[in-house]
Amino acid sequence: MWATKLLLVTLLIIVVESKGKKRNTLHDYRKTADTTLTKHNKALEVKTKFFNTTENCAKRCSRNKGLSFTCKAFAFDKREKRCYWFSFNSMSAYVRKKYNTTFDLYEKKDYIRDCIHGKGSNYKGTRNVTKRGLACQSWTSMIPHEHSFLPSSYRGKDLNENYCRNPRGEEGGPWCFTKSPAVRHEACDIPFCSEVECVACNGEHYRGPMDYTESGKECQRWDLQRPHRHKFRPERYPNKGLNDNYCRNPDGKARPWCYTLDPESTWEFCAIRPCAHRIVNDTEITKDCIKGQGEGYRGTISTTYNGIQCQRWDSQFPHQHNFTPEHYKCKNLSENYCRNPDGSESPWCFTTDPNTRIGHCSQIPKCEASNLQECYYGNGDTYKGTLSITRYRLHCARWDKNIDDLKRHNSFFIFLSFFLLICILCFMYLRHTFKEPNISIIEKNYCRNPDNDVHGPWCYTDNPLVPWDYCAISRCEGDTTPLMGNLDSPITCASTKQVRVVNGYPAQMRNGWMASLRYRNEHKCGGALIKENWVLTAKQCFLSGDIDLKDYEVWLGVHNIYSKTEKHKQVINISQVVHGPKGSHLVLLKLSRSAVLNANVSQIKLPYYGCKIPEKTMCTIYGWGHTGTNNYDGQLHQGNLFIVGNEKCNQLHKGKITVNESEICAMGETSVIGPCERDYGGPLVCEENRTDLMQGVIIPGRGCAIPNRPVIFVRVAFYAKWIHKIVLTYKTP
Ligand SMILES: *[C@@H]1O[C@H](CO)[C@@H](O)[C@H](O)[C@H]1NC(C)=O
Ligand SMILES: *[C@@H]1O[C@H](CO)[C@@H](O)[C@H](O)[C@H]1NC(C)=O
Ligand SMILES: *[C@@H]1O[C@H](CO)[C@@H](O)[C@H](O)[C@H]1NC(C)=O
Numbered sequence: 192m193w194a195t196k197l198l199l200v201t202l203l204i205i206v207v208e209s210k211g212k213k214r215n216t217l218h219d220y221r222k223t224a225d226t227t228l229t230k231h232n233k234a235l236e237v238k239t240k241f242f243n244t245t246e247n248c249a250k251r252c253s254r255n256k257g258l259s260f261t262c263k264a265f266a267f268d269k270r271e272k273r274c275y276w277f278s279f280n281s282m283s284a285y286v287r288k289k290y291n292t293t294f295d296l297y298e299k300k301d302y303i304r305d306c307i308h309g310k311g312s313n314y315k316g317t318r319n320v321t322k323r324g325l326a327c328q329s330w331t332s333m334i335p336h337e338h339s340f341l342p343s344s345y346r347g348k349d350l351n352e353n354y355c356r357n358p359r360g361e362e363g364g365p366w367c368f369t370k371s372p373a374v375r376h377e378a379c380d381i382p383f384c385s386e387v388e389c390v391a392c393n394g395e396h397y398r399g400p401m402d403y404t405e406s407g408k409e410c411q412r413w414d415l416q417r418p419h420r421h422k423f424r425p426e427r428y429p430n431k432g433l434n435d436n437y438c439r440n441p442d443g444k445a446r447p448w449c450y451t452l453d454p455e456s457t458w459e460f461c462a463i464r465p466c467a468h469r470i471v472n473d474t475e476i477t478k479d480c481i482k483g484q485g486e487g488y489r490g491t492i493s494t495t496y497n498g499i500q501c502q503r504w505d506s507q508f509p510h511q512h513n514f515t516p517e518h519y520k521c522k523n524l525s526e527n528y529c530r531n532p533d534g535s536e537s538p539w540c541f542t543t544d545p546n547t548r549i550g551h552c553s554q555i556p557k558c559e560a561s562n563l564q565e566c567y568y569g570n571g572d573t574y575k576g577t578l579s580i581t582r583y584r585l586h587c588a589r590w591d592k593n594i595d596d597l598k599r600h601n602s603f604f605i606f607l608s609f610f611l612l613i614c615i616l617c618f619m620y621l622r623h624t625f626k627e628p629n630i631s632i633i634e635k636n637y638c639r640n641p642d643n644d645v646h647g648p649w650c651y652t653d654n655p656l657v658p659w660d661y662c663a664i665s666r667c668e669g670d671t672t673p674l675m676g677n678l679d680s681p682i683t684c685a686s687t688k689q690v691r692v693v694n695g696y697p698a699q700m701r702n703g704w705m706a707s708l709r710y711r712n713e714h715k716c717g718g719a720l721i722k723e724n725w726v727l728t729a730k731q732c733f734l735s736g737d738i739d740l741k742d743y744e745v746w747l748g749v750h751n752i753y754s755k756t757e758k759h760k761q762v763i764n765i766s767q768v769v770h771g772p773k774g775s776h777l778v779l780l781k782l783s784r785s786a787v788l789n790a791n792v793s794q795i796k797l798p799y800y801g802c803k804i805p806e807k808t809m810c811t812i813y814g815w816g817h818t819g820t821n822n823y824d825g826q827l828h829q830g831n832l833f834i835v836g837n838e839k840c841n842q843l844h845k846g847k848i849t850v851n852e853s854e855i856c857a858m859g860e861t862s863v864i865g866p867c868e869r870d871y872g873g874p875l876v877c878e879e880n881r882t883d884l885m886q887g888v889i890i891p892g893r894g895c896a897i898p899n900r901p902v903i904f905v906r907v908a909f910y911a912k913w914i915h916k917i918v919l920t921y922k923t924p
């Protein structure tokens with residue numbers, strides 16, 4: 192069965208290869224980002240020229256046009272737009288790879304891979320023994336076997352040294368004459384690319400070299416958008432192995448797949464050898480704690496972090512879903528245990544609460560903490576380690592490349608404090624919160640915290656979409672010193688300077704900042720406009736691992752989300768989702784264009800970092816969900832809640848929950864008021880000095896509105912500096 196399939200692939204590949212005329216030549220190359228080659232032998236040749244695209248460099252390399260040597264690889268200087276064509280590749284003698292972010296290296300696959308498609312007539316690897324282990328005879332030698340396969344008569348077939356080749360494209364694959372007088376020639380048994388690495392489970396971890404689909408179509412490079420436009424851009428999915436055009440499974444399909452070069456057929460599965468034993472890497476399996484993102488967690492915890500019972504995976508009630516045990520055979524979706532079948536950030540489950548679809552089980556401890564894993568204390572400004580990778584696995588860029596940004600970022604705050612000098616309190620606040628960056632601690636591309644970021648060490652990246660991010664390192668276990676508590680004097684949350692008011696309130700609609708986050712044209716979550724092109728909302732609204740931003744939009748200036756006559760409505764797409772610091776439950780949505788601010792659409796003010804809200808302050812929540820006992824009528828509802836101090840909040844939760852400094856509690860006075868599903872992401876708004884401030888973000892809690900249980904919100908004042916830093920630095924589209 193398997194053999195016939197491979198044979199079929201062989202035949203089809205030939206057909207498809209012969210008609211692909213407009214094919215992008217880059218498909219013949221393996222890319223290594225931020226790398227070039229250095230040679231230590233004068234005989235090795237290099238030619239260079241200004242050329243504006245990698246595609247043009249590749250074309251010339253493939254055709255050998257204007258080159259006095261056979262081009263095996265090229266490096267592209269991204270800054271100067273210059274190609275460097277090489278007569279060698281990273282496997283050649285006297286050649287080294289060199290990390291340099293100015294360059295991307297592209298090497299012709301035929302020369303570097305150790306596997307074949309079809310009959311292997313393009314194979315140009317360095318295998319030099321036959322299947323029985325006999326040494327190959329050099330193609331230029333006539334001893335012991337005389338023959339007519341001279342390199343000069345097989346141009347382009349690379350009959351070099353004594354490497355196995357198939358110059359005539361015959362059955363049996365690459366072969367060679369042998370050095371043994373008794374055996375004239377023999378095949379070399381070079382494996383098919385579909386067989387060198389097997390697929391276990393759903394193939395999420397497959398990183399093998401197969402780059403043709405099961406019907407023989409060549410795969411499209413993940414980093415190109417032609418012939419098919421798609422969302423799996425490698426920079427967006429850094430953990431999914433989306434290199435070149437190899438078959439991968441970034442989205443939990445049944446098997447690895449790829450987009451094809453056939454404009455008529457968007458994507459197809461690939462035929463790759465399944466592993467004999469359906470094993471998951473045993474070293475990843477844990478029972479009592481979570482390693483990495485907990486994909487190997489096989490313990491029996493079955494409640495979410497906030498205590499909601501999980502739904503059974505084999506049940507479709509109360510929530511319908513595709514994560515059935517049959518679809519995910521290796522994921523052990525048994526009973527109602529917390530699992531991570533889809534590469535989410537931690538194990539999760541559907542919950543038995545009909546109003547809460549998914550809950551994360553982040554209460555399961557991390558294994559790393561006890562494993563002498565690196566960690567930091569406080570805000571990590573004393574961290575001196577050599578970690579250089581962000582939490583979403585992007586490589587850190589060197590600080591010296593970004594030193595201007597770091598200084599500029601700081602001078603903004605100096606500028607700000609100049610204007611706020613009028614207000615002594617604000618000045619003290621700024622002096623405490625925005626110290627000058629400590630440039631003496633930055634080193635190479637190591638994670639550091641030169642600007643006293645409350646949320647730990649971070650670094651710049653080379654990804655234009657992600658100017659900087661926090662590093663893959665956690666606070667040391669047991670380090671619970673408050674991060675906000677060290678301000679000398681309690682400070683107010685809003686400027687004491689009066690804002691111009693009409694009838695006691697700012698001259699605008701009181702909820703003009705309220706945003707409806709829409710998923711496939713249905714209201715999914717609330718949110719708040721904090722800047723003309725940024726909305727703050729809850730991470731919960733973007734739970735599934737792979738999100739397609741095309742499915743989402745933001746509505747502003749609406750009251751009734753069902754009404755067709757909302758004449759002030761602004762509909763805006765989302766261009767980027769920026770995840771909040773670890774544990775924040777927050778995301779910032781960058782809008783694809785700025786909202787038009789007017790009487791119906793406005794920005795809400797944020798509180799100062801670290802400010803304290805007095806207990807009993809009356810605040811308001813807003814949402815289009817089931818607020819209180821009202822029916823779901825599409826109207827924006829609001830409810831009043833008063834602030835409960837964290838200690839009191841813990842008491843009222845009877846010790847089941849410990850609220851920390853990144854959280855804030857509030858509860859209804861008389862009736863049962865509290866947020867519910869579809870309210871998540873919306874704001875808790877409190878007035879101070881006649882200014883509305885967004886003090887909290889609604890996140891899923893234990894059920895909806897339970898009497899005498901304060902609702903827990905994300906404390907915006909704890910994340911205020913993060914929000915400012917993102918808005919200031921994430922400027923590229
Ligand atoms: C690259 O250069 C060629 C000619 O030198 C020009 O026609 C082409 O538009 C340029 N492409 C880009 C992407 O700049
Ligand atoms: C990277 O290459 C460029 C261009 O050749 C060079 O100017 C730069 O110094 C190199 N950087 C490093 C870190 O070697
Ligand atoms: C095969 O090539 C390797 C290096 O690529 C070399 O060390 C070895 O001697 C070669 N073997 C034969 C039989 O030529």
Ligand SMILES: *[C@@H]1O[C@H](CO)[C@@H](O)[C@H](O)[C@H]1NC(C)=O
Binds near residue numbers: 472473474475
């Ligand atoms: C299993 O995982 C460990 C560490 O993550 C890795 O070193 C090892 O190569 C993996 N083994 C297999 C068979 O994938």
Ligand SMILES: *[C@@H]1O[C@H](CO)[C@@H](O)[C@H](O)[C@H]1NC(C)=O
Binds near residue numbers: 489490491523525
């Ligand atoms: C799944 O995990 C549970 C709990 O660890 C274990 O009892 C069960 O045997 C596992 N099932 C399979 C098929 O591995």
